Amino acid sequence: MSSALLENRICLITGSSRGIGLGVARVFAENGASVILHGRDENVLR
Structure with a gap:
């Protein structure tokens, strides 16, 4: 993915405590x- x-x-990422949501957030x-x-x-x- 391009940084630009x-x-x-x-970005609001739901479900970001684990799985795909966590990966996308990172x-x-x-x-x-x-x-x-x-x-x-x-x-x-946290």
Whole structure:
């Protein structure tokens, strides 16, 4: 994925405490996006 696509973007990722949501959140953050996490397990999201 090109970093330019996500730079200066704000992304809300649901289901981000595990699985695909967690993977997507990591990739987006690594590519310059500001990521807002949402999931059922608050302790995992920290």
